[in-house]
Amino acid sequence: xxxxxMYSFPxxxxxxxxxxxxxxxxxxxxxxxxxxxxxxxxxCRRKVFVGNCYAISPRMVIKxxxxxxxxxxxxxxxxxxxxxxxxxxxxxxxxxxxxxAAAYPWLEEIRLKRMVVxxxxxxxxxxxxxxxxxxxxxxxxxxxxxxLAAIAASCRNLRELDLRDSxxxxxxxxxxxxxxxxxxxxxxxxxxxxxxxxxxxxxxECLVGRCPNLRTLLLNREVPLDKIxxxxxxxxxxxxxxxxxxAAELHPDVFSNLAGAFSSCKELRSLSGFxxxxxxxxxxxxxxxxxxxxxxxxxxxxxxxxxxxLVSHCRSLQRLLVLxxxxxxxxxxxxxxxxxxxxxxxxxxxxxxxxxxxxLTEQGLVAVSLGCPRLHxxxxxxxxxxxxxxxxxxxxxxxLTRFRLCILDPKMADYQTLMPLDVGFGAxxxxxxxxxxxxxxxxxxxxxxxxxxxxGKKLEMLSxxxxxxxxxxxxxxxxxxxxxxKLEIMDCPxxxxxxxxNAAKLETMRSLWMSSCLVSLGACKIxxxxxxxxxxxxxxxxxxxxSRPESHPxxxxxxxxxVSGPRLDTPxxxxxxxxxxxxxxxxxxxxxxxxxxxxGKTE
Amino acid sequence: MEGRLVLxxxxxxxxxxxxxxxxxxxxxxxxxxxYPAESELELGLGLSLGGGGxxxxxxxxxxxxxxxxxxxxxxxxxxxxxxxRTNNGGSSSVAVSGTKRAAxxxxxxxxxxxxxxxxxxxxxxxxxxxxRMNSLVNQAKAQRGDELESGIGEKDKPKDALKKKLxxxxxxxxxxxxxxxxxxxxxxxNMDGIPIGRKVxxxxxxxxxxxxxxxxxxxxxxxxxxxxxPLTMASKLLDGSSEFVLTYEDKEGDWMLVGxxxxxxxxxxxxxxxxxxxxxxxxxxxxxxxxxxxxxxxPI
Numbered sequence: 010x011x012x013x014x015m016y017s018f019p020x021x022x023x024x025x026x027x028x029x030x031x032x033x034x035x036x037x038x039x040x041x042x043x044x045x046x047x048x049x050x051x052x053c054r055r056k057v058f059v060g061n062c063y064a065i066s067p068r069m070v071i072k073x074x075x076x077x078x079x080x081x082x083x084x085x086x087x088x089x090x091x092x093x094x095x096x097x098x099x100x101x102x103x104x105x106x107x108x109x110a111a112a113y114p115w116l117e118e119i120r121l122k123r124m125v126v127x128x129x130x131x132x133x134x135x136x137x138x139x140x141x142x143x144x145x146x147x148x149x150x151x152x153x154x155x156x157l158a159a160i161a162a163s164c165r166n167l168r169e170l171d172l173r174d175s176x177x178x179x180x181x182x183x184x185x186x187x188x189x190x191x192x193x194x195x196x197x198x199x200x201x202x203x204x205x206x207x208x209x210x211x212x213x214e215c216l217v218g219r220c221p222n223l224r225t226l227l228l229n230r231e232v233p234l235d236k237i238x239x240x241x242x243x244x245x246x247x248x249x250x251x252x253x254x255x256a257a258e259l260h261p262d263v264f265s266n267l268a269g270a271f272s273s274c275k276e277l278r279s280l281s282g283f284x285x286x287x288x289x290x291x292x293x294x295x296x297x298x299x300x301x302x303x304x305x306x307x308x309x310x311x312x313x314x315x316x317x318x319l320v321s322h323c324r325s326l327q328r329l330l331v332l333x334x335x336x337x338x339x340x341x342x343x344x345x346x347x348x349x350x351x352x353x354x355x356x357x358x359x360x361x362x363x364x365x366x367x368x369l370t371e372q373g374l375v376a377v378s379l380g381c382p383r384l385h386x387x388x389x390x391x392x393x394x395x396x397x398x399x400x401x402x403x404x405x406x407x408x409l410t411r412f413r414l415c416i417l418d419p420k421m422a423d424y425q426t427l428m429p430l431d432v433g434f435g436a437x438x439x440x441x442x443x444x445x446x447x448x449x450x451x452x453x454x455x456x457x458x459x460x461x462x463x464x465g466k467k468l469e470m471l472s473x474x475x476x477x478x479x480x481x482x483x484x485x486x487x488x489x490x491x492x493x494x495k496l497e498i499m500d501c502p503x504x505x506x507x508x509x510x511n512a513a514k515l516e517t518m519r520s521l522w523m524s525s526c527l528v529s530l531g532a533c534k535i536x537x538x539x540x541x542x543x544x545x546x547x548x549x550x551x552x553x554x555x556s557r558p559e560s561h562p563x564x565x566x567x568x569x570x571x572v573s574g575p576r577l578d579t580p581x582x583x584x585x586x587x588x589x590x591x592x593x594x595x596x597x598x599x600x601x602x603x604x605x606x607x608x609g610k611t612e
Numbered sequence: 613m614e615g616r617l618v619l620x621x622x623x624x625x626x627x628x629x630x631x632x633x634x635x636x637x638x639x640x641x642x643x644x645x646x647y648p649a650e651s652e653l654e655l656g657l658g659l660s661l662g663g664g665g666x667x668x669x670x671x672x673x674x675x676x677x678x679x680x681x682x683x684x685x686x687x688x689x690x691x692x693x694x695x696x697r698t699n700n701g702g703s704s705s706v707a708v709s710g711t712k713r714a715a716x717x718x719x720x721x722x723x724x725x726x727x728x729x730x731x732x733x734x735x736x737x738x739x740x741x742x743x744r745m746n747s748l749v750n751q752a753k754a755q756r757g758d759e760l761e762s763g764i765g766e767k768d769k770p771k772d773a774l775k776k777k778l779x780x781x782x783x784x785x786x787x788x789x790x791x792x793x794x795x796x797x798x799x800x801x802n803m804d805g806i807p808i809g810r811k812v813x814x815x816x817x818x819x820x821x822x823x824x825x826x827x828x829x830x831x832x833x834x835x836x837x838x839x840x841x842p843l844t845m846a847s848k849l850l851d852g853s854s855e856f857v858l859t860y861e862d863k864e865g866d867w868m869l870v871g872x873x874x875x876x877x878x879x880x881x882x883x884x885x886x887x888x889x890x891x892x893x894x895x896x897x898x899x900x901x902x903x904x905x906x907x908x909x910x911p912i
Contacts, residue, residue, distance in 0.1 A: 091736040096810050358746055359740050417738050499736050
């Protein structure tokens with residue numbers, strides 16, 4: 010310990026102050042002030058977030074932070090959501106669970122995203138963490154209802170079980186029965202991803218009935234509409250509710266029962282589910298509409314006018330997820346009714362169809378940008394866009410923080426001028442000074458990247474597809490975007506130059522994904538050799554990249570910073586480029602040594 | 613920080629792309645680069661970039677493979693394969709993805725024959741999560757009155773499907789018992805002897821041959837086939853003359869030989885696939901007669 014002077018704080022005081030500091034960034038700042046602050050901070054940190062499970066080993070986390078109560082881990086790259094990452098790539102949670110079981114017996118919260126979670130892992134979790142309160146498996150896979158049964162049986166203090174978007178092997182619906190009769194502490198249950206064999210309805214009803222603190226219940230699709238009323242009557246205190254399939258033959262009894270059940274839920278603020286919703290049953294929720302702050306209709310097949318009518322009822326709406334059935338008209342109505350709207354996501358109802366099936370254009374988004382002053386997060390799928398609209402949106406909504414535009418046809422130009430959409434997206438990054446996340450689409454040249462590099466100073470995540478013309482595009486982004494953390498690129502003509510010229514930048518980012526671009530194997534090898542704190546992983550399902558010339562572009566490339574070196578669990582189709590990986594070292598060495606400065610030598 | 617790449621477009625250094633000039637180019641790069649600490653790296657960059665030669669592509673590097681293949685490939689090198697959708701014009705229709713990708717998408721478009729008017733699909737585009745995509749694609753197909761996708765109950769007749777589109781206010785005939793699993797585009801595939809399972813998109817194929825070809829590509833050319841299986845022709849997976857046979861688990865949990873029922877019916881009832889050793893496949897019942905409660909569907 011440092012020698013204390015009368016001017017220094019006692020450690021206990023600092024620790025107490027520290028306990029109020031929750032944000033990771035602030036805690037990181039505290040820890041670099043001086044050695045004693047580093048020590049104090051690390052002993053009192055209770056939450057850790059690991060954005061890439063391969064960036065650090067579990068042991069290193071445990072060594073630095075011995076008293077963690079809550080951990081969040083992310084595994085696969087984001088593009089795994091779109092089937093770009095083959096099965097078996099990695100992201101296994103088991104090694105983490107094994108280490109944490111020994112080190113963190115008091116662990117309370119586990120949050121995982123895009124990780125492979127096996128039944129074995131879940132069983133180990135159930136056995137090791139008696140105080141577990143929160144288990145969130147977001148977009149995970151690899152486990153079955155057997156694993157869930159183990160959790161249900163052992164985790165007496167479980168408050169939150171959230172399986173959103175995970176892929177669960179169905180074995181039996183009886184895992185719910187494994188919650189003991191004495192178990193009453195459930196607060197949040199999200200089983201919306203489960204299939205038909207995976208939920209025993211009677212067990213569910215029992216569970217819901219005996220948990221008075223239940224606030225969130227998101228059912229799976231297979232729960233029929235006529236069962237909803239019963240569930241709601243068991244839990245009128247619900248704040249967040251997800252229906253199952255919202256379609257049935259219209260029976261007045263069923264309808265009035267349902268409407269009555271909804272109206273008795275005075276705390277309801279969020280609704281979702283609505284698979285295959287039919288208009289006939291929509292009015293059953295009218296009584297709760299005025300209080301709703303979040304509404305997810307993105308699986309609902311209702312169209313206008315019913316859809317617009319419903320949305321217009323929800324004047325307190327802050328978050329809306331909807332299909333493009335809402336059309337421009339519906340979005341205009343939304344803009345005039347829902348002044349508190351913060352987040353809008355519009356998904357395509359027919360993403361693969363060749364022709365538009367609905368009348369949704371850029372106008373709808375323009376209307377919302379004008380009418381909703383608090384709008385800051387947008388995900389919008391459409392079939393046409395123009396620079397004028399994007400400029401208008403940017404001027405209307407400089408407070409945008411997330412803007413993801415997906416024009417379904419790759420490389421669509423501005424439909425009015427036939428120009429690229431560079432200027433439009435340029436306006437977005439220029440006006441929206443707090444923009445953190447951006448996804449581009451449409452016809453785009455290197456120019457848009459000039460804008461992004463110049464103005465996108467707060468940009469943390471950028472997603473590109475079919476954009477750009479030369480390496481300058483990538484160079485603008487890598488050299489200009491100071492806050493960039495995640496960059497994901499598919500099908501863009503970016504090659505070696507920009508990547509190698511900005512190699513050091515990659516260490517300041519979490520990860521870079523490039524697939525179907527023009528980065529050569531040789532460049533990957535160089536990068537892997539020269540940057541020991543980067544893992545440069547080449548992915549190729551057709552065979553070893555060494556079987557092709559070094560100038561050949563690699564199929565998929567995933568680069569991420571890591572303090573724990575190359576990972577040891579790479580599947581057969583992933584090759585890590587490092588000092589040992591080059592089989593062509595001899596030819597590279599020859600070329601370099603001619604210049605008089607050999608870099609073939611190790612450092 | 614400007615960080616202009618000196619090499620691009622010949623630039624201010626005015627160097628030519630001969631080999632010796634490549635080396636002097638190297639020096640220029642290391643000075644001009646915004647990361648001077650990485651000068652060693654820049655040397656390496658210079659040489660590899662010299663091999664690339666920008667858009668001129670005329671470098672005569674000592675190593676001929678660098679010279680030949682080192683130029684940056686441009687859009688002109690690749691045929692237009694990415695999207696066949698109708699454009700509003702003006703947008704470039706040329707893809708810049710690698711040839712391998714082109715081959716994949718070409719085979720997909722050959723294969724699917726676009727029965728639903730859908731253009732060839734690029735993996736990863738549009739960026740919609742798989743679960744949502746399956747759900748949307750099949751809702752859309754139902755609304756387009758595609759009779760061939762159902763294979764489940766007698767209720768999903770084409771008339772009802774059309775009715776859904778025109779008169780959705782009316783009775784909704786699809787009940788909660790319609791099995792979502794039947795519409796999954798991606799199904800899991802496991803092959804005996806290979807621990808890593810894969811997924812294949814059934815929506816991308818319109819026939820057994822296409823599916824078998826895709827599976828062959830996936831499994832029999834995988835880098836780590838420890839036992840070098842003799843490469844079987846795709847059709848052999850279907851006609852039982854190879855060491856492996858293609859089987860599937862249907863929605864009733866039974867394992868069947870692939871190929872006996874019309875394609876659409878198969879797609880409607882398959883839950884997952886398994887490439888099984890022929891020796892283990894004895895005793896699998898090929899299906900001869902359709903069970904009574906299946907909708908009669910036209911063979912393709």
